[in-house]
Amino acid sequence: MAELVPVGVIGCGRMGKLHARVYSQIPACKLVGVFDADEATAETVASQYDTKRFASPEALLAAVKAVSIATPTTLHHKLALQAISAGVDCLIEKPLAGSVEECRAIATAADKAGRVVQVGHVERFNPAVRAMSRLGIKPRFIEVIRVSPLTFRSIDVGVVLDVMIHDIDIVLSLAGSPVATIDATGVSVIGKVEDVCNARVRFENGVVANLTASRLALKTERRLRVFSADAYVSLDYQKKYGIVARRTGNVDTIRNTVADIRAGKIEDFSQLNYQELVQVEELAIDDVEPLRAELESFLGAVRREHPPEVSAADGLAAVDVARRIVEAMGDLEMA
Numbered sequence: 001m002a003e004l005v006p007v008g009v010i011g012c013g014r015m016g017k018l019h020a021r022v023y024s025q026i027p028a029c030k031l032v033g034v035f036d037a038d039e040a041t042a043e044t045v046a047s048q049y050d051t052k053r054f055a056s057p058e059a060l061l062a063a064v065k066a067v068s069i070a071t072p073t074t075l076h077h078k079l080a081l082q083a084i085s086a087g088v089d090c091l092i093e094k095p096l097a098g099s100v101e102e103c104r105a106i107a108t109a110a111d112k113a114g115r116v117v118q119v120g121h122v123e124r125f126n127p128a129v130r131a132m133s134r135l136g137i138k139p140r141f142i143e144v145i146r147v148s149p150l151t152f153r154s155i156d157v158g159v160v161l162d163v164m165i166h167d168i169d170i171v172l173s174l175a176g177s178p179v180a181t182i183d184a185t186g187v188s189v190i191g192k193v194e195d196v197c198n199a200r201v202r203f204e205n206g207v208v209a210n211l212t213a214s215r216l217a218l219k220t221e222r223r224l225r226v227f228s229a230d231a232y233v234s235l236d237y238q239k240k241y242g243i244v245a246r247r248t249g250n251v252d253t254i255r256n257t258v259a260d261i262r263a264g265k266i267e268d269f270s271q272l273n274y275q276e277l278v279q280v281e282e283l284a285i286d287d288v289e290p291l292r293a294e295l296e297s298f299l300g301a302v303r304r305e306h307p308p309e310v311s312a313a314d315g316l317a318a319v320d321v322a323r324r325i326v327e328a329m330g331d332l333e334m335a
Contacts, residue, residue: 005302007029008032035059081109091294116298142225144167149216161319162215165319179321184200201325221238
């Protein structure tokens, strides 16, 4: 039996607590301990998951082989470099860091030290996204909508880095091409940063992506639509559900129906139901918690079974595009 990977969690807020819970449930690792600047919070999480509260990040890093960094983004750079220097592999919650320069410093340090850095873009592990990836779709147009009511968390960070960053990572992985141009508009309602943003990203290979993010909606909607020459895919991130309509088997049926209409064979259009003409397949979804899939993948990378599925380079690319979107917005319209 393989030796258990000793792991820790730095930051015991909402996401850090979730990381501690999942690590405590994975047989391949041992949750050695947690750290948080708020001792009471760390003690509560440590007690809940039968582990130890460490008095400092340094003490925790000395006791583990891998660590999740789930602190505010402003601390990612400093803690990641500490972990890498200590010889510890890192899973860093999204975004990788608050600036392109800090992201690049983390990626460079990890590469030089031979350490694993995986970025916590958990939507990559959403069962619906993984099911779509198995289809091998080559997109031409991608549309993403991610809107929700205000949670009052991270309101000092704009909606692009806070929310849209998930979809930027997915879109970059789907497009598989450098970004050519970005057009964006944003509105600030509650502070000095954007609360609503729409961005149109064009890639050098011709793919176009339209991304909308808002944290001021009245309901939650998280959807991804991908259009290609061969198929149309629609995903609901929240429900972990997806469908695909393929060109094969649908085009001939619709063309034949149009031909019958033109030939006068069909006169009563009320009898036609487009949704009944189109064959739609539900994607085969694996019922796996995305965070568990993410952490198990990270542990596999720590054991050097495979490279990290979301690398530091991926995290850097997402932050760079996020920066370009914010710059493209120009001066924010204040609502």
